[in-house]
Amino acid sequence: MATSLDTRPSTYDSLKGGTLPPWAPGLVGAIAVGGAVVLNATTGLAGWFGTTIVGALIFVVLQSIWSFAVEGKRHAVDRLATTAVYSTFVIAIVPLVSVLFTVVVKGMKVMSWGFLVDSMRNVSPRSPGGGAGHAIVGTLEQVAIAAAFAIPIGVLAAIFLVEYGRGRLAKAISFFVDVMTGIPSIVAGLFIFTAFVLGLGLERSGFAAALALAILMLPVIIRTTEEMLRIVPNDLREASYALGVPKWRTVLKVVLPTSLAGIVTGAMLAVARVAGETAPLLLTTFLTQSYNNNPFEGPQAALPTFIWDQITSGTPASVDRAWAGALVLITLIMFFYIVAKLLANRFAPKG
Amino acid sequence: MAQATPTTESPISGSSVRRGDRVFGGLSKYAGIAVLVIMAAIAVFLVWKSIPSLTTNTGNFLTEPSWNPDGSPPVFGIAALAFGTLVSATIAMLLAVPVGIGIALFIVLYAPKRLASTLAFITDLLAAVPSIIFGLWGLEVLISGSEGIQRWMSDYLGWTIIFRNTLDLYGKSIFIASLVLAIMILPTVAAVSREVILQVPSGHKEAALALGATRWEMVRMAVFPFAKPGMISAAMLGLGRALGETIAVALILSAAFTVNVHLTEPGGNTFAANIALKWNEAGTNGLSALIASGLVLFFLTLTVNMIARWIIARRAEFSGAN
Numbered sequence: 001m002a003t004s005l006d007t008r009p010s011t012y013d014s015l016k017g018g019t020l021p022p023w024a025p026g027l028v029g030a031i032a033v034g035g036a037v038v039l040n041a042t043t044g045l046a047g048w049f050g051t052t053i054v055g056a057l058i059f060v061v062l063q064s065i066w067s068f069a070v071e072g073k074r075h076a077v078d079r080l081a082t083t084a085v086y087s088t089f090v091i092a093i094v095p096l097v098s099v100l101f102t103v104v105v106k107g108m109k110v111m112s113w114g115f116l117v118d119s120m121r122n123v124s125p126r127s128p129g130g131g132a133g134h135a136i137v138g139t140l141e142q143v144a145i146a147a148a149f150a151i152p153i154g155v156l157a158a159i160f161l162v163e164y165g166r167g168r169l170a171k172a173i174s175f176f177v178d179v180m181t182g183i184p185s186i187v188a189g190l191f192i193f194t195a196f197v198l199g200l201g202l203e204r205s206g207f208a209a210a211l212a213l214a215i216l217m218l219p220v221i222i223r224t225t226e227e228m229l230r231i232v233p234n235d236l237r238e239a240s241y242a243l244g245v246p247k248w249r250t251v252l253k254v255v256l257p258t259s260l261a262g263i264v265t266g267a268m269l270a271v272a273r274v275a276g277e278t279a280p281l282l283l284t285t286f287l288t289q290s291y292n293n294n295p296f297e298g299p300q301a302a303l304p305t306f307i308w309d310q311i312t313s314g315t316p317a318s319v320d321r322a323w324a325g326a327l328v329l330i331t332l333i334m335f336f337y338i339v340a341k342l343l344a345n346r347f348a349p350k351g
Numbered sequence: 352m353a354q355a356t357p358t359t360e361s362p363i364s365g366s367s368v369r370r371g372d373r374v375f376g377g378l379s380k381y382a383g384i385a386v387l388v389i390m391a392a393i394a395v396f397l398v399w400k401s402i403p404s405l406t407t408n409t410g411n412f413l414t415e416p417s418w419n420p421d422g423s424p425p426v427f428g429i430a431a432l433a434f435g436t437l438v439s440a441t442i443a444m445l446l447a448v449p450v451g452i453g454i455a456l457f458i459v460l461y462a463p464k465r466l467a468s469t470l471a472f473i474t475d476l477l478a479a480v481p482s483i484i485f486g487l488w489g490l491e492v493l494i495s496g497s498e499g500i501q502r503w504m505s506d507y508l509g510w511t512i513i514f515r516n517t518l519d520l521y522g523k524s525i526f527i528a529s530l531v532l533a534i535m536i537l538p539t540v541a542a543v544s545r546e547v548i549l550q551v552p553s554g555h556k557e558a559a560l561a562l563g564a565t566r567w568e569m570v571r572m573a574v575f576p577f578a579k580p581g582m583i584s585a586a587m588l589g590l591g592r593a594l595g596e597t598i599a600v601a602l603i604l605s606a607a608f609t610v611n612v613h614l615t616e617p618g619g620n621t622f623a624a625n626i627a628l629k630w631n632e633a634g635t636n637g638l639s640a641l642i643a644s645g646l647v648l649f650f651l652t653l654t655v656n657m658i659a660r661w662i663i664a665r666r667a668e669f670s671g672a673n
Contacts, residue, residue, distance in 0.1 A: 049500055074565055081567035085461050088453025089470070092541070095534045096477050099488045106491075156382035164376045165383065173383040175660060176390050182588065182656035183649070184595020186623045187393065190645040194396040198638075215389060222386070248375035276481020279597035282627050304483050304598070311487060311602065319491075326484045337479055341472070 018070040025063065025079075032059035056087065100330070107327025110320045116328070120289035120306075125313035132325045134291040135306035138206055139332070141295045142285075142302055143275050145210035146217055151267050154221030155256075161222070162229040163251055180219040188215040189280030197284075204286050206295030209302065212280035217270040224266025228259040261343055268340035272333045278304035303329040393649065401643030404636050412643070418608050418625070420640035421633065427640050429622070429647055431608045436621040436648070438614070439525050439600070440593035443532035447593075448586045450533075451540025456570060458541075459548045471545065478538035486602030489531040494522055494603075501526065501615045516615045523605040525619035531599050536589035543588055547581025548574060580662050587659030591652045597623035622648040 036055030060083060068076040110128065118131030157177075161170055192212040196202050232255050240250040256263075286299030287309050294300075303325055310322035405412060407425050415428020458470045498521045501514075509515035514526075555573040564572060575582075601624035605617050626641045633641055 049496070050503075074568065078565035078567040081570070082461065085453050085457045088450045089457045089462075091450050092454050092474055092477065092537055095488075096473070096480070098492060099480055099484060102488055102492055103484060153382045153385055156379040157386060160376075160379035160383040164379055169380075170383070173386055175664070176386055178660045179653060179656045180386060180390060182591040182595075182652055182659075183393070184597065184623055184652055186595065186597040186626055187397075187645055187649045187652070190626065190642055191393040191396055194400045194642060195392065198400055199396065218386065218389070246371055248371045251375070272479055276479075276483065278481070278483045279601075279623065279627055282598075283630055286631075304481060307483050307487065308598065308602075311490070322487060326487055329481060330484060333479055333481065337476070 017072065019075075020067055020070055024066065028059055028063045028066065031062060032056070059083070103323065103326050103330055106320070106323035108324075110324045111327060115321075115324055119291050119301075121291075123289070125310075125318045126315045128317045128320070130321065132303060132306050132321070132328055134288070135301040135303045135325065136328065136332075137291065137293060138285075138295075138300040138302040139275060139304075139329075141293070142206050142210040142213060142281075142300070143271055145207060145295060146213035146274060147267065147271055149211065149214040150217035150221055150270065154218050154270075155225050155263060157218075158222045158225035158229055159251055159255075161226050163247070163255070177219045177222045180215075181223065183216070183219075184279075185212075185216055185277050186279040186283070188212045189283035191215070192280065193283045203297075204284055204299060205297060206285050206292070206300030206302075209281045209285040209300070210295065212284050213274040213277060216274050216277060216280070220270040220273060221267055224269065225259075225263050228262030228266065229255060231262075232258045261346070265340045265344040268336050268343065272336035272340070275333055275336065276304055276329060278308055281305045282308065303332070394646075397642055397646040397649060401639055401646050404639035405643055407636060408640070416608055416610055418629070418640075421637040425636055425640070429644055431610055432620055432622045432625055432644060433647075434610045435525060435604070435619040436594055436623075436651075439529045439532055439619070439621060440590055442526075442529035442614075443536055443593040444586055444590045446529070446533035447536045447540050447589055448582075451537050451585065451589070452544045452582055454537070454541040455544035455548050456574070458545055460566070460570065460574070471542075474538050474541050477534070478542075482535065482596060482599045483602070485531050485535055486599035489527055489599060489603045490523075493530060494527055497521075497527065497530070505615060513612055513614045515613055517613060518616050520617055521615060522617045523603055524615050524617050525604070525611075526614040528600050528603045528619065528621075529614070531603060532593045532596055535596060535599060536592045539592055540585045540589040543585035544578070544582050547578040547585075550581075551577045580665070584659040584662040587655055587662070591655040591659065594655065595623055595648060595652050597627050600624040601627045622651075 032055045035058045036051050039054055040051040060080065063079055063083065064076050067079045114129075115131040115133075116136065117133040118129070119134035120130045120132075121134075123130035157173070161174055161177075164170075165173065189209075189212045192208050192215070193204075196208050196211070197204055202208070236254050236258060237250055240254045241247075245253070281302050281304060285302070285305075287305050288299040288301050292298055292300045307322045307325040307329065310318040310325060313319075404420055404425065404427075408420070408427060409424040410417070410426035410428050412428050413433075414430050415426060416431040418427045418431075419425065420427040454474055458467055458474070462470055501516065501521045502519075504514040505516040505519075551574050555577060556569055559569040559573040560566075600621050604619050604621065604624055606620050606624065606628050607618035608620060609618050611618050622644050626645055629637065629641055
């Protein structure tokens with residue numbers, strides 16, 4: 001507290017070095033916005049994008065000069081870096097907002113109850129009307145079958161990695177689970193097509209598509225389940241062993257219930273991820289314009305392939321339908337996401 | 352049943368108990384092995400089904416740019432596909448990595464602590480948007496929205512050759528595909544970078560700040576050296592995703608079998624997009640040829656992912672900082 005006794009402010013200031021006032025970024029920002037707007041009005045620039053870039057440049061240059069003059073080079077660089085870091089987040093938000101906004105605005109154009117329940121049977125690509133009901137049924141069935149395969153296998157594999165696995169086998173599995181996460185979705189589709197359609201001679205069906213989706217879900221489920229099992233405290237396992245409970249019952253009755261919320265969340269996220277996959281469906285289940293509620297026989301539509309079909313038809317009516325389909329799909333996926341988040345919060349271990 | 356002697360290895364014993372463990376442990380083991388089997392089966396089936404077209408191909412599979420596997424004689428090759436795939440994925444990675452690392456820095460070190468998890472959730476939402484919707488958005492919003500910038504780049508950055516547009520046509524190009532891919536891999540890069548930045552020991556950061564470093568100097572001196580391997584593998588994982596992305600690219604590219612270095616001009620094709628676009632019109636040999644190109648894609652992404660995972664694994668073993 002020696003400095004507080006020092007009554008010579010000039011010495012104090014020279015030791016501390018200059019700093020910009022806290023309102024400096026705000027002022028520079030206001031000047032930058034004003035400058036960009038004026039320049040946009042007078043010279044035109046290149047639309048809103050060019051205006052934004054020019055505004056950002058004015059901000060960066062002004063702030064750097066001011067900071068360099070008052071605070072010195074190091075702080076000027078620091079301010080520049082802070083601006084850059086903040087703007088990366090804006091760069092990520094812009095496309096997200098733009099995508100969601102476009103989907104909602106364009107999707108609402110032909111959205112109706114009829115769109116949700118009708119199929120495209122006897123509706124030509126050029127004429128308005130029709131709906132995605134058949135595709136919604138297909139997506140729900142395929143995702144449910146995929147989950148029925150991937151969740152048990154994935155959870156068991158994660159149990160192996162956490163509770164039983166030792167040595168090279170567990171290491172190899174763990175490594176390939178990570179690698180499997182990176183398999184392109186189209187390769188999963190190619191594999192199921194070669195194995196089931198070319199190999200076993202079965203026809204393309206919703207079931208084949210579900211198997212391709214299961215391959216994509218599997219590594220996600222294994223990873224999230226593994227993470228959840230690892231955070232179950234060892235004390236719980238040891239308490240169970242101390243009571244004479246065998247390992248497998250400990251896993252089933254103690255470890256799994258403790259981590260259930262996390263596992264369910266992971267499964268929901270995996271479902272949300274594969275529900276929007278298009279490429280494997282294009283290869284493994286053919287497109288159809290009518291309801292086909294049987295996933296084991298014949299081509300079956302799904303929302304992603306419905307959108308693909310409508311957008312590649314290219315008529316104004318079908319493009320509208322594609323956007324409405326996109327709105328349904330994104331609503332479905334967001335529903336899974338939000339339910340997953342709510343579950344995670346609701347059942348998170350307390351205390 | 353004999354009284355079991357307590358061992359340090361397993362606190363439980365008794366043959367009936369052991370049987371339950373054997374069954375359950377065995378089940379979980381086979382579930383784990385299923386992963387290895389699926390990976391092996393993918394390679395085996397793709398190789399098996401691509402052999403017929405590769406043996407009848409009269410062109411050079413690696414250097415032939417055209418794609419006509421159902422013609423007689425069949426001529427096809429992956430030159431144009433490999434060019435489009437590698438160029439678009441690399442540009443996407445170069446664009447996404449600085450931004451993704453910036454997002455990770457923002458969430459962990461710059462943004463208020465209370466907002467961190469919400470901001471992370473928002474970037475994850477970007478990962479939740481399906482690829483076909485990014486494709487729709489690219490087709491209907493980005494292409495028309497970016498025409499002015501592309502023309503400007505052609506006028507003022509034309510000397511770089513890649514941005515020169517000799518046709519003055521701006522539409523479905525590799526450039527647009529790269530932009531969309533960059534947005535799509537952004538959450539991957541950001542999430543992996545965020546994880547490693549979170550692991551930077553706070554002692555390192557506080558030491559830097561205590562020595563009078565500014566925040567950026569702290570990032571450069573304490574965060575980057577520690578997180579660098581993680582960031583490299585984040586970039587590799589992003590690259591892997593960009594290489595295999597299908598539907599968005601299939602919607603955005605006009606699927607021409609040419610090797611064109613003017614990236615903003617219409618054209619370009621990738622392995623994945625080509626498979627999706629040609630699938631339903633392909634004959635027997637055509638399917639086999641597409642499977643062969645899928646095999647190349649599989650091994651390409653496998654290699655990239657394995658390198659990324661290897662870098663992460665090595666870092667985990669050697670990091671003595673914790």
